[in-house]
Amino acid sequence: MKQxxxxxxxxxxxxxxxxxxxxLIFGLFIIxxxxxxxxxxxxxxxxxTTPRFIGFANFVELAQDTVFWKTFSNTIVYSLFTVSLIMVxxxxxxxxxxxxxxxxxxxxxxxxxxxxxxxxxxxxxxWRFILGDEMGIINYLLRQSGGSGIPxxxxxxxxxxxxxxxxxxxxxxxxxxxxxAGLQAIPLELYEAAxxxxxxxxxxxxxxxxxxxxSTLLVVMVLxxxxxxxxxxxxxxxxKGGPGYATKLIVQQVYxxxxxxxxxxxxxxxxxxxxxxxxxxxxxxFKFTGKEQDYx
Amino acid sequence: MKKILGILLILxxxxxxxxxxxxxxxxxxxxxxxxxxxxDANEDEIFLNTIDDYLQANPHVKLDMQIxxxxxxxxxxxxxxSGGNPPDVARITTNTLSVVVDSLEPxxxxxxxxxxxxxxxxxxxxxxxxxxxxxxxxxxxxATANGMLINKSAFDKAGIDVDEVSKDWTWSEWESIVKQVxxxxxxxxxxxxxxxxxxxxxxxxxxxxxxxxNKDQSNMxxxxxxxxxxxxxxxxxxxxxxxxxSVWLGxxxxxxxxxxxxxxxxxxxxxxxxxxxxxxxxxxxxxxxMPKAEINSSVPGGKFIASFKGSKNQEExxxxxxxxxxxxHNEMYSRDTFNIPSRVDAQVTYPSNSDDxxxxxxxxxxxPAFTANEWKNTNLSKVTxxxxxxxxxxxxxNISAEEAVxxxxxxxxxxxx
Numbered sequence: 049m050k051q052x053x054x055x056x057x058x059x060x061x062x063x064x065x066x067x068x069x070x071x072l073i074f075g076l077f078i079i080x081x082x083x084x085x086x087x088x089x090x091x092x093x094x095x096x097t098t099p100r101f102i103g104f105a106n107f108v109e110l111a112q113d114t115v116f117w118k119t120f121s122n123t124i125v126y127s128l129f130t131v132s133l134i135m136v137x138x139x140x141x142x143x144x145x146x147x148x149x150x151x152x153x154x155x156x157x158x159x160x161x162x163x164x165x166x167x168x169x170x171x172x173x174x175w176r177f178i179l180g181d182e183m184g185i186i187n188y189l190l191r192q193s194g195g196s197g198i199p200x201x202x203x204x205x206x207x208x209x210x211x212x213x214x215x216x217x218x219x220x221x222x223x224x225x226x227x228x229a230g231l232q233a234i235p236l237e238l239y240e241a242a243x244x245x246x247x248x249x250x251x252x253x254x255x256x257x258x259x260x261x262x263s264t265l266l267v268v269m270v271l272x273x274x275x276x277x278x279x280x281x282x283x284x285x286x287x288k289g290g291p292g293y294a295t296k297l298i299v300q301q302v303y304x305x306x307x308x309x310x311x312x313x314x315x316x317x318x319x320x321x322x323x324x325x326x327x328x329x330x331x332x333x334f335k336f337t338g339k340e341q342d343y344x
Numbered sequence: 345m346k347k348i349l350g351i352l353l354i355l356x357x358x359x360x361x362x363x364x365x366x367x368x369x370x371x372x373x374x375x376x377x378x379x380x381x382x383x384d385a386n387e388d389e390i391f392l393n394t395i396d397d398y399l400q401a402n403p404h405v406k407l408d409m410q411i412x413x414x415x416x417x418x419x420x421x422x423x424x425x426s427g428g429n430p431p432d433v434a435r436i437t438t439n440t441l442s443v444v445v446d447s448l449e450p451x452x453x454x455x456x457x458x459x460x461x462x463x464x465x466x467x468x469x470x471x472x473x474x475x476x477x478x479x480x481x482x483x484x485x486x487a488t489a490n491g492m493l494i495n496k497s498a499f500d501k502a503g504i505d506v507d508e509v510s511k512d513w514t515w516s517e518w519e520s521i522v523k524q525v526x527x528x529x530x531x532x533x534x535x536x537x538x539x540x541x542x543x544x545x546x547x548x549x550x551x552x553x554x555x556x557x558n559k560d561q562s563n564m565x566x567x568x569x570x571x572x573x574x575x576x577x578x579x580x581x582x583x584x585x586x587x588x589x590s591v592w593l594g595x596x597x598x599x600x601x602x603x604x605x606x607x608x609x610x611x612x613x614x615x616x617x618x619x620x621x622x623x624x625x626x627x628x629x630x631x632x633x634m635p636k637a638e639i640n641s642s643v644p645g646g647k648f649i650a651s652f653k654g655s656k657n658q659e660e661x662x663x664x665x666x667x668x669x670x671x672x673h674n675e676m677y678s679r680d681t682f683n684i685p686s687r688v689d690a691q692v693t694y695p696s697n698s699d700d701x702x703x704x705x706x707x708x709x710x711x712p713a714f715t716a717n718e719w720k721n722t723n724l725s726k727v728t729x730x731x732x733x734x735x736x737x738x739x740x741x742n743i744s745a746e747e748a749v750x751x752x753x754x755x756x757x758x759x760x761x
Contacts, residue, residue, distance in 0.1 A: 095423075095425075096426065096446060096447060183600055286595075291593035292593075292733065307422065
């Protein structure tokens with residue numbers, strides 16, 4: 049009886065004790081503010097005024113807010129393209145660089161990884177210098193060679209393409225490293241067996257690599273999706289959400305409503321909707337790709 | 345016995361400490377003032393240089409300067425105030441002033457004769473720095489105005505005497521003149537750039553006879569013929585290629601375009617005199633009077649320093665601000681920052697560019713008084729970003745000027761209810 053109690057402590061209470069600091073920090077800095085945000089979303093509140101309970105009025109207004117829905121559709125477009133292209137690009141890089149067979153492979157890995165170490169503000173400023181209409185390096189070179197400049201940041205569609213491209217450039221290296229770790233964890237015997245069986249490269253990739261990389265790909269997908277829904281600094285620096293509303297995402301609108309228009313309650317309602325969207329996306333991703341992998 | 349001895353020792357220690365503290369109070373308690381600041385150029389250094397003599401004379405006062413980027417400044421200040429931890433002193437603009445005005449500690453509570461203090465400053469500055477109760481809540485440090493700086497070398501090359509033509513020109517005359525200037529200068533691409541802010545756009549709006557608010561400031565009234573005319577004209581000059589789209593549509597820095605010699609003129613704030621004085625070496629530039637539409641107008645503005653309700657060291661903060669705002673310090677600060685002084689009695693001799701400052705002062709003199717009242721309105725400051733977005737929507741051709749002003753009035757009305 050005594051041993052049974054001790055066993056329970058080791059198996060349940062002890063791990064919980066080790067987790068306690070993390071649970072406390074997570075609760076204090078994530079859960080409590082999230083609950084507070086939910087509470088605020090039912091209020092009319094400016095920074096210097098007392099919150100007033102208004103029920104679902106903020107959510108009703110949100111449903112009719114055309115600017116919010118424009119930023120919502122921009123967020124979906126930005127996220128879909130950024131996440132899918134990051135996954136393809138990062139996987140391609142990882143496949144090229146995980147085997148240690150190319151000369152200077154580690155240098156290439158570092159080169160692709162370095163942009164992810166930079167702050168997004170630095171990345172945004174640098175790329176604005178490159179893509180600027182009048183002062184940008186690319187347009188300068190185009191004009192010097194007799195061509196005309198391209199409105200990278202002043203045409204709505206091109207501005208969206210530009211920020212998606214820069215986001216991929218800035219983040220793919222980070223996900224490449226995760227995928228390289230995933231690829232290196234796949235047992236080599238499986239590839240050797242496939243070679244002996246005469247499987248083609250494509251067949252090996254679709255039958256061995258992709259299925260066994262599924263959980264790593266899921267991690268990359270979830271992380272990059274969450275990051276894309278929270279993209280703020282890069283867009284603020286590169287386009288300020290413009291031209292017009294062309295590249296404005298929900299997070300930019302939340303900032304504007306909360307801190308420039310002084311409507312904390314309404315901004316909280318937007319944040320709650322954003323949280324729900326991210327949760328739905330994450331659940332869907334888990335549903336479709338989150339099966340257990342088996343190396344046996 | 346040991347207990348009694350211990351208690352006695354503690355009593356001696358406590359009484360000594362209290363006595364020591366009392367002595368310290370008499371000689372001036374050490375105080376570290378928290379100062380929140382932003383820079384247009386290097387104003388933090390000039391501020392410290394200006395009050396160096398005050399700090400030397402008051403060695404018990406130390407400053408903890410926190411420099412914040414202007415784009416983050418309002419948010420930072422608002423969070424500090426709402427968190428119950430406002431700075432002792434902060435540099436604020438007219439825009440910020442309208443947002444935090446109710447949190448500022450009135451100077452009235454700290455001086456014997458507030459009317460005498462107010463009388464030392466320009467009336468427009470006093471108007472900005474007064475709250476709804478009429479209390480004076482911030483010391484004006486510099487006056488600013490919007491105006492036009494032009495590339496004089498480019499006008500000379502086109503054979504145009506810009507001093508002569510700009511004496512009393514209209515926007516339609518400007519248009520034909522600037523086309524000649526661009527044509528005569530192969531490196532130059534545009535006639536004018538305007539800062540990507542509603543404040544700078546409002547310069548044009550006021551010139552075209554427009555306004556933001558109704559007369560008693562009880563609601564938005566952006567939907568008026570003058571404002572619509574200004575927006576339409578602004579779209580026209582963009583579509584005609586006289587103004588680069590990259591500023592209002594692509595967030596490119598207009599000052600950089602001017603410094604690169606790509607535009608003939610720049611409508612910006614008076615602080616650009618300082619910037620261009622330092623950075624422009626390839627061509628001659630100068631300030632000229634802005635063209636007229638319905639009327640001539642600039643937009644007054646300014647910078648201030650203030651303390652807050654709940655600031656921890658208010659007494660020392662007010663002593664420092666009072667010293668910084670006196671005649672000698674204000675003249676020194678205005679001269680070194682290349683700014684228009686905020687005091688009526690200031691006599692500033694700038695090392696250069698005195699004529700340019702004179703032009704901006706002339707613009708201020710003809711500016712209608714209601715413009716200052718509009719820009720100090722707290723509710724207007726909540727709609728300005730939306731106004732900018734709606735103007736861009738017009739420039740993109742997504743909506744008409746009439747639709748934009750209607751949208752702005754609808755949105756603005758929610759803040760005036």
